[in-house]
Amino acid sequence: MLGSLHGFKILDLSRVLAGPYCSMILGDLGAEVIKVEAPGGSDETRKWGPPFQNGVSAYYVCANRNKKSITVNLKEEEGKEIIYKLVAQSDVILHNFKTGTMERLGLDYNTLADINPRLVYCSITGFGETGPYKHLPGYDFIIQAMSGLMSITGNSLSGPQKLGVAITDVLTGLYACISIQAALLERSTSGMGQKIDLSLYDSAVSSLVNIASNFLMSGENPKRLGNTHANIVPYQSFKTKDGEMVIAVGNDHQFMRLCTVITQPHLAKDRRFATNPDRVENRETLIPILQKAFLQKNTAHWKQTCQDEGIPCGPIQSVNELISDPQLQSREMFIAAEHPTAGNIHMIGSPINLSRTGVQYKQHPPNPGEHTQEVLTSIGYSAEDIMNLLKRNVI
Structure with a gap:
């Protein structure tokens, strides 16, 4: 059985959570995902812990299965040349560098669209690529504070509270998936790719749904209601x-x-x-x-x-109780995989259930550069080329 997105190639230059979560979903659905990091590994979540299992962090594991990993020095011309060759064969490129970084690296949309006009280019930033905040870094906690989410979370005694997970990263990752698939669907008609400009801030504000609607209709600032509901009782x-x-x-x-x-x-x-x-x-x-x-x-x-x-x-329920919930067990929401370093690792499964082209778990969350030689060979580099690039710290 082939996944729904079999045949699509995703070049993922993102790190931490929003971008990797998006590309993991695309990978679960059958797309080929190549994760690009700097030599040695530059996704910060590899070091976020404890807990670690044989040096592999639980945080990194949660958003990086079904990907191949290559390491490339994007500041070197030969490194950029590797990306250009991969872009020529890719359907999507995904990144979450700060606004202006990809332009400085020579990896901006216009440059890459010249190489591959069918390319879908997805940019995830804290505040978007336009507006007065466009150069500010975006962290989930900051976005939760600024977006109004914290102002409505908690109760009158607790004061503002953040959600227990990095929800704006998760939401933005989901919006990125929707946007990428919409652009690929449109491309089947027009033959052209396009740029996607997503921000954590916009995504967080969109999640206010009925709370924002209440304010827009009444003009009354919403109160923190804790575990109660603004519009429904009990x-x-x-x-x-x-x-x-x-x-x-x-x-x-x-x-x-x-x-x-x-x-x-x-x-x-x-x-x-x-x-x-x-x-x-x-x-x-x-x-x-x-x-x-x-x-x-x-x-x-x-x-x-x-x-x-x-x-x-x-x-x-506590998370401990959740793991043994018979409903979730029957839905196969908890999975395991063998990892070359960590050994047997446990992960949350995908909630997506398709009757013919369901998700598959083919690839463990990769070690840094685990597939560099394989990927470079596939785009024409010889063993000698690869060795020379390795010696010069290009890969």
Whole structure:
């Protein structure tokens, strides 16, 4: 079975998370991905830890499977010549250097499009390639702060909080995947490539969705509501007798069934709580009533009872509990692979399920330069050429 993107070649000059996450997804879908680093390895995440497994960092592993690795000194003319030859055979080039860096290296879109007019060129930066912030470096934490995400995360006592993962990197990686595939699809008609200009800042702001829409409609600055919802009640976490869970009541009928489950059916008929707008207005009265009820029994009881009645409910699980979740096990969301240095490594699998051209896990996250000789040979370099480049630290 061939992957959906079999036959497409991706040249990945990115590092850390947003770009590598994008190229990993493309690789999972069958594209050939060549990861380019400086000699010795220049992806910072190789050193981000602990934890390490035989010197291989968990952070690096999370976003770099299904890739080949070559090392090239982009500051050397012979190094740039290697990139030019690879570009001539590639469908996509992906990078996340700061604005202006690729131009200084002679690897800008116009230069590479002259070599390959069909090339899709994807640039990921902190703030984009236009505007007054274009030269600023972009880090997920900074972007979460500036984008409004931190201002709405946490509660009134905690102050602003970042999300537990680098969510703006992940979102931008997903947008990059969408953009690249859209450009490749359009190319099948026009025959032409194009440039993609993505920023972490734009991606983070786009994720505000209903929160931003609420502000744009009402003019009211959103509050930090913790584990509650701005527009729906009850839609939040509750403590139980032995833990915590989340109830997500999406309509009035579900609320009526919830009231029956907690043996307080009269609440659904109370004018203060009968409709969702009523419940939002009177949440300070309703929530303590519900919380008192949920404290009477354990999480497993409420999970089963609510699910039996069609009320969205789930326990707040730790990562340790997540790994043994039977649903995720059945969906094969945890995979293992042999690594030449780390040994047997464990990774999160892909959530993409296609009936005919599903994802495949063919290549472990590579060591720096693991495939340099193989890739250079494929574009015409002899063994003697490669040895000379190696001696001069070009590769």
